[in-house]
Amino acid sequence: xxxxxxxxxxxxxxxxxxxxxxxxxxxxxxxxxxxxxxxxxxxxxxxxxxxxxxxxxxxxxxxxxxxxxxxxxxxxxxxxxxxxxxxxxxxxxxxxxxxxxxxxxxxxxxxxxxxxxxxxxxxxxxxxxxxxxxxxxxxxxxxxxxxxxxxxxxxxxxxxxxxxxxxxxxxxxxxxxxxxxxxxxxxxxxxxxxxxxxxxxxxxxxxxxxxxxxxxxxxxxxxxxxxxxxxxxxxxxxxxxxxxxxxxxxxxxxxxxxxxxxxxxxxxxxxxxxxxxxxxxxxxxxxxxxxxxxxxxxxxxxxxxxxxxxxxxxxxxxxxxxxxxxxxxxxxxxxxxxxxxxxxxxxxxxxxxxxxxxxxxxxxxxxxxxxxxxxxxxxxxxxxxxxxxxxxxxxxxxxxxxxxxxxxxxxxxxxxxxxxxxxxxxxxxxxxxxxxxxxxxxxxxxxxxxxxxxxxxxxxxxxxxxxxxxxxxxxxxxxxxxxxxxxxxxxxxxxxxxxxxxxxxxxxxxxxxxxxxxxxxxxx
Amino acid sequence: xxxxxxxxxxxxxxxxxxxxxxxxxxxxxxxxxxxxxxxxxxxxxxxxxxxxxxxxxxxxxxxxxxxxxxxxxxxxxxxxxxxxxxxxxxxxxxxxxxxxxxxxxxxxxxxxxxxxxxxxxxxxxxxxxxxxxxxxxxxxxxxxxxxxxxxxxxxxxxxxxxxxxxxxxxxxxxxxxxxxxxxxxxxxxxxxxxxx
Numbered sequence: 025x026x027x028x029x030x031x032x033x034x035x036x037x038x039x040x041x042x043x044x045x046x047x048x049x050x051x052x053x054x055x056x057x058x059x060x061x062x063x064x065x066x067x068x069x070x071x072x073x074x075x076x077x078x079x080x081x082x083x084x085x086x087x088x089x090x091x092x093x094x095x096x097x098x099x100x101x102x103x104x105x106x107x108x109x110x111x112x113x114x115x116x117x118x119x120x121x122x123x124x125x126x127x128x129x130x131x132x133x134x135x136x137x138x139x140x141x142x143x144x145x146x147x148x149x150x151x152x153x154x155x156x157x158x159x160x161x162x163x164x165x166x167x168x169x170x171x172x173x174x175x176x177x178x179x180x181x182x183x184x185x186x187x188x189x190x191x192x193x194x195x196x197x198x199x200x201x202x203x204x205x206x207x208x209x210x211x212x213x214x215x216x217x218x219x220x221x222x223x224x225x226x227x228x229x230x231x232x233x234x235x236x237x238x239x240x241x242x243x244x245x246x247x248x249x250x251x252x253x254x255x256x257x258x259x260x261x262x263x264x265x266x267x268x269x270x271x272x273x274x275x276x277x278x279x280x281x282x283x284x285x286x287x288x289x290x291x292x293x294x295x296x297x298x299x300x301x302x303x304x305x306x307x308x309x310x311x312x313x314x315x316x317x318x319x320x321x322x323x324x325x326x327x328x329x330x331x332x333x334x335x336x337x338x339x340x341x342x343x344x345x346x347x348x349x350x351x352x353x354x355x356x357x358x359x360x361x362x363x364x365x366x367x368x369x370x371x372x373x374x375x376x377x378x379x380x381x382x383x384x385x386x387x388x389x390x391x392x393x394x395x396x397x398x399x400x401x402x403x404x405x406x407x408x409x410x411x412x413x414x415x416x417x418x419x420x421x422x423x424x425x426x427x428x429x430x431x432x433x434x435x436x437x438x439x440x441x442x443x444x445x446x447x448x449x450x451x452x453x454x455x456x457x458x459x460x461x462x463x464x465x466x467x468x469x470x471x472x473x474x475x476x477x478x479x480x481x482x483x484x485x486x487x488x489x490x491x492x493x494x495x496x497x498x499x500x501x502x503x504x505x506x507x508x509x510x511x512x513x514x515x516x517x518x519x520x521x522x523x524x525x526x527x528x529x530x531x532x533x534x535x536x537x538x539x540x541x542x543x544x545x546x547x548x
Numbered sequence: 549x550x551x552x553x554x555x556x557x558x559x560x561x562x563x564x565x566x567x568x569x570x571x572x573x574x575x576x577x578x579x580x581x582x583x584x585x586x587x588x589x590x591x592x593x594x595x596x597x598x599x600x601x602x603x604x605x606x607x608x609x610x611x612x613x614x615x616x617x618x619x620x621x622x623x624x625x626x627x628x629x630x631x632x633x634x635x636x637x638x639x640x641x642x643x644x645x646x647x648x649x650x651x652x653x654x655x656x657x658x659x660x661x662x663x664x665x666x667x668x669x670x671x672x673x674x675x676x677x678x679x680x681x682x683x684x685x686x687x688x689x690x691x692x693x694x695x696x697x698x699x700x701x702x703x704x705x706x707x708x709x710x711x712x713x714x715x716x717x718x719x720x721x722x723x724x725x726x727x728x729x730x731x732x733x734x735x736x737x738x739x740x741x742x743x744x
Contacts, residue, residue: 062744073739076615076721081654083715086662101740126743381711386642386689390714469695 027248030056031543033269033285035255035300038129039525040512040532041291042233042241043172047536048289049246053543056283058253058272060292061125064132066229073098091120093477102133109426111433119435120476121295127251128234129293130479131525136224136231137371138178139522140169140189144352144367148518152355152365155412158517159489159498162189168530176231178526180222187367188219188351188522196220201345203331203374203402203461210460211350216453218348221371224525250283252276254428257304258288258508266507267306273428287507287539287548291532294514295418298484299433301495301510302420307485307502313495316483317416317435318519321368321408321443321472327454328382329463331374334400344399347373352409352521354449364445368408369521370454376401382467402463406450409521410475411442412483437475447472480524485514500535507548511535615721622653626660626667631674637682638674638706642713649720651713658716666708673705 032048034041037059048055075082078097089095092103104123113119124130144151146158146165166189173192180193198220200208208218224231241247252275259282261268269284290297298314301307334344352367378401383393421434451470458465488494491503500515502508511532513524542548624632635655639646646652659670677685680702688703689710698704717723719735 064743068741069743070738070740072736074721074724074736075719076724078719078739080658081716082719083658083712086658086666098737099740101742380714381707382693384690384692386710388644390710391644467693471695 027054028284030054030248030283030285032056032287032289032539033058033283034289034291035059035258035270036129036290036292036297036512037127037238037249038124038233038291038293038512039131039134040528041289042128042131042237043529043532044289044291044509044511044536045241045247046237047533048540049241049244051537051540052244053246053540055241055247056285057247057249058255058270058283059125059127059129059249059251060254060275060296061127061129061251062275063127063249063251091118091474091476092122093120093473094122094479109432110424111435112421112424113435113437117436117438118474119437120474121433121435121481122476122479123293123296127238127249128230128232131232132230132234134231134479134525135523136226137523138173138176138180138191138222138224138526139351140191141165141520141522141527142187142189144187144356145518145520145522148366148520151358152361154365156486156488156493156517159487159494164498165527165530165534168534169526172526172529172533175236176224176526176529177226178222178224179220181220183217183219185217185219185351187353187356191222191526193222194225198346200348201374202340202343203334203463204346204348206461206463207348207372207374207402207457210457213460214457216350216353216457218350221347221349253281253283254430255292255300256280256428256430258290258300258306260304260306260505265505267505270300273430275428278428287509287543289536289539290508290510291512294481294484294512295433295435297510297512297514298418299420301485302418302433303431307495307504307508307510309504310492310495312486312488312493314419314484315414315417316412316486316517317418317437317475317481318410318412318483318516319475319480320478320519320521320523321406321410321439321447322478323406323408323447323451323470323472325379325382325467326404326406326451326470327402327458327468328378328466329402329458330378330397330400330466331402332400332462332464336396337398339399344375346375347371362445362449364442364449366409366411366442366446367521368406368446368450370404370406370450372402372404372454374402375399376403378403378466402458404454406447406454406470407478407521407523408443408446408450408472409519411440412486412516412518413440416475418484435476439472439475443472444470480513480519482513482516482519482524485510486517487515488517499538500531501539509535509539617650617654618721622650622657624653624656626656627671627674630678631671632656634674634677635670638677638685638709639713641682641685642706642710643717645723645726646713646717648726649717649722651716651720654716654720655712658712669701669705669708672701673709676700676702676705 031054034044034057082097084097143162146161149155149157170192179196181196182190211218253272255270255272258267258270267288271282350370354362354367377398385393416437418433418435420431424432447470455468485495487496496515500509500511513528636652639651688706
């Protein structure tokens with residue numbers, strides 16, 4: 025249905041933009057979606073290759089994607105090349121900005137961990153006095169989580185935990201392995217809950233906007249998607265002060281175009297959305313735009329342990345296998361606080377083989393040890409809440425432009441003592457739990473990746489009740505410009521320890537239905 | 549992060565070769581059939597009426613190719629002769645089969661293409677081995693792992709080389725060709741072509 029007359033322009037096709045299109049088009053709103061990346065034919069774009077055919081034997085092209093730890097020589101082309109879309113940071117405080125530009129965005133590749141935030145996050149300031157509360161509470165968002173989870177087919181186990189509200193799950197009633205039971209018993213002695221991972225099972229090989237949201241939106245006849253449309257800025261009607269569309273460039277030819285609409289919904293990913301707003305010089309009467317950048321700290325293989333009875337391939341059936349999730353358990357009760365605020369989660373698994381680097385041997389002896397440890401490993405990823413602080417921010421770096429001549433972002437972000445203390449506490453706690461469960465600990469560390477690694481960048485365009493200290497109101501609507509909405513992770517006030525995608529989807533659904541109602545009643 | 553975990557995606561190379569052979573025979577048979585189809589005269593008018601049907605394409609042959617390491621000699625040039633000599637010894641010490649897999653020659657190229665920091669780690673470590681011998685290496689390689697990098701140049705080098713040499717060995721075609729039961733190697737993955 026291509027036309028040149030749209031109700032809403034949606035920038036970005038990932039989780040947030042996809043959900044906006046899904047909600048708005050079902051309510052009869054005519055939408056145009058722009059995305060900077062192509063529509064990928066996965067059968068043509070990827071193919072099996074033996075590792076020895078890669079030019080660098082799978083060790084990776086030196087200097088390619090230095091900030092993308094997740095990249096390897098097989099998938100290097102799936103990520104945004106930082107030479108094509110550069111950003112800057114102080115060399116002493118790196119930020120790992122990990123990006124995907126394709127129809128479906130990062131929702132094509134996410135780890136699918138699907139959690140709700142709780143009032144420990146929405147009302148965090150009330151609990152411990154730090155920072156700001158969200159302008160909404162858990163009960164405002166719960167009905168939207170209820171609708172998002174079935175679309176993404178989230179599997180999980182209900183636990184009745186206040187710090188990790190249950191969802192509408194495909195019930196996971198799979199049994200625990202014996203090594204998991206040993207760990208759970210050790211955790212129970214310390215009142216630490218362990219639950220099954222909560223994961224979007226999706227459909228087929230995807231749990232993405234690409235297969236779960238966009239097809240339905242297209243089906244309504246109310247959505248046109250233009251891929252390879254790199255947005256430069258959002259345009260403003262000088263007479264009304266309202267936004268009226270966006271300028272964009274064709275990814276291949278760099279031809280410049282303008283798309284017109286009555287409303288603009290931005291869902292280009294946290295930092296790209298903020299970059300577009302900053303480059304447009306709009307929506308920043310508060311001065312908060314770009315500030316309060318946060319994500320989650322990640323420590324991978326924080327503790328590497330072995331289940332002794334599983335060595336040398338002697339694990340009886342049912343001993344090893346499976347993993348679990350430990351939600352935040354610290355700082356929940358007043359009067360029982362640690363020397364840091366907020367909390368962290370463990371995502372751990374049993375049945376793997378430890379990385380050779382942890383084994384103090386070499387040559388034939390190393391290979392023998394690895395064979396002995398095969399399938400006997402226990403390993404944990406530690407994910408911690410990062411405090412949203414004003415001094416962690418992004419701004420436009422006028423001296424650098426991307427391949428389309430669009431000014432780049434400068435990112436200034438570092439972790440604070442609160443995060444470092446939390447990391448040490450987390451490492452030591454998991455170490456103690458492993459020993460208490462009878463596991464042998466090979467190695468442990470509390471060194472987190474640089475900020476950004478989690479690919480959970482949040483904030484920089486935060487919601488709030490006060491237009492002087494926040495960019496958006498409680499409906500993800502600009503305080504300054506009523507026909508401008510920002511529906512992705514940039515709107516977060518705090519991020520908690522939980523993976524954010526379910527919350528991003530629920531916020532976008534809530535904001536989009538509000539927008540449709542405002543358009544119907546003529547308020548927008 | 550360069551090491552590609554291959555354990556879950558093992559390809560047994562001998563059965564892979566058999567598969568290729570079988571599929572080649574099928575391709576040959578099918579190609580003859582396709583050629584016959586294409587040769588059959590088609591009325592031009594009929595073609596014009598059925599634009600949705602793509603004309604039959606002759607199937608492209610799948611040719612077997614070699615990797616350069618099998619067919620040609622690398623031209624080492626990054627390390628000095630002394631450094632390269634020490635690198636060969638270190639490779640042999642760290643991972644069985646690494647010399648057959650051409651790992652010293654590969655690393656000469658790979659480190660030569662890497663960052664100055666990585667180049668320095670290798671050169672300083674190899675120079676230390678040439679100056680003081682291999683006596684200290686054993687203790688350094690048996691030291692328990694800590695997150696912090698070892699302070700001395702040899703310790704830093706051995707820690708990096710242990711990972712690189714093992715990965716370059718297991719990911720080589722030579723290793724894949726000799727992999728037997730109980731020995732893992734020669735894995736593969738889904739390769740992403742540059743985005744259109």
